[in-house]
Amino acid sequence: MSSTESPDTATAAALPVPPAGPGAPGAADEAVEWTTLASPPRLTLAVRTPGVPAGAADRVREPALYVHGLGGSSRNWSALMPLLADRLTGEAIDLPGFGESPPPADGNYSVSAQARAVIRHLDAGGRGPVHLLGNSLGGAAVTRVAATRPDLVRTxxxxxxxxxxxxPQRTAVPTALLAVPGVARLFNRLTRDWTPEQRTREVLALCYGDPARVTPEGFESAVEEYARRLELPYFWEVMERSARGVVNAYTLGGQHGLWRQAERVLAPTLLVYGGRDRLVSIRMARRAAAAFRGSRLLTLPEAGHVAMMEYPEAVARAVRDLVDSAAARSEAPGAARPAADGS
Known part of the structure; x- marks a missing residue:
């Protein structure tokens, strides 16, 4: 499928980001634990960590947190995290209602609520400042985190x-339509005879620059995860409310607008865009590079919406360079640590 062709957009709208990684599903050395944040609203988050590479346990490794996109999960980072595990002590969270995390007690799926979930997790663990990575919806959420809590973000x-x-691109419109009340459940009724394989195949066609890069094992893993989630009683409500949260965030102006918050980010920033992304146009790369001061830009012409799953080695090299550069800067004489911003 070329970058100009449109997949079956009704199907693809159901899950904008693949629920699982492209290969080596459920790696034996990955671990998943649950953490509960009791103060209102109550949140329980699943946290995935990679295995520690041989010889890395005795090294000083810096903390990192990975945040997935709409419809995705912590497993979206399973290809990238091990490539950085010798340098970073990584955690990937399932945002509330996604992956293996139950819905939030207050039913709030706004971008701001997702950002608060990230902040609460970091505050509770005392892990900040961390190297913070986000894809799609997760990218919007961590932009808010970096703008409002610079003390928590190293890069x-x-x-x-x-x-x-x-x-927006025409192929991104169906995802936005999920925000309309009732559309997600209507879609579910219209497609109740479709198999998880069909649904997964269309999602991968939407999100990957070249779906053929998905291994058979990765496809099977994604199908199994999709089927599991379809059985959850809250699946469609989470998709609808989360999509609405993204659309609402797009309409905010003033200091709360995402582009205005991007301009406030102080942390060294790496931007990664795919030339075949059907959900976020590569046209936005130039504007993003101008908004995030002093940022680095990596464009991958053949990548789609989930470059960390398609080209994990290339993304890992760029992240490693960013981390090393930030470390050198922090060791320079007179380096200052950013203060918290409670806005």
Whole structure:
């Protein structure tokens, strides 16, 4: 499928980001634990960590947190995290209602609520400042985190971040339609005879620059995860409310607008865009590079919306360079640590 062809957009709208990684599903050395944040609203988050590479346990490794996109999960980072595990002590969270995390007690799926979930997790663990990475919806959420809590962020990596576009691509429109009340459940009724394989295949066609890069094992893993989620009683409500949260974030102006918050980010930033991204246009790369001061830009012409799953080695090299550069800067004489911003 070329970058100009449109997949079956009704199907693809159901799950904008693949629920699982492209290969080596459920790696034996990955671990998943649950953490509960009791203060209102109550949140329980699943946290995935990679295995520690041989010889890395005795090294000083810096903390990192990975945040997935709409419809995705912590497993979206399973290809990238091990490539950085010798340098970073990584955690990937399932945002509330996604992956293996139950819905939030207050039913709030706004971008701001997702950002608060990230902040609460970091505050509770005392892990900040961290190297913070986000894809799609996760990219929008961590942009808010970096703008409002610079003390928690050492570096910021954004992979196809869901920042407002004045003229979204035609292939991104069905995802926005999920925000309309009732559309998600209507779609479910219209497609109740479709198999998880069909649904997964269309999602991968939407999100990957070249779906053929998905291994058979990765496809099977994604199908199994999709089937599991379809059985969850809250699946469609989470998709609808989360999509609405993204659309609402696009309409915010003033200091709360995502582009305005991007301009406030102080952390060294890496931007990653795919030339075949059907959800976030590569046209936005130039605007993002101008908004995030002093940012680095990596464009991958053949990548789609989930470059960390398609080209994990290339993304890992760029992240490693960013981390090393930030470390050198922090060791320079007179280096200052940013203060918290409670706005």
């Amino acid at each position: 910021l990596t954004l992979i196809s971040p869901a920042l407002p576009e004045l003229r």
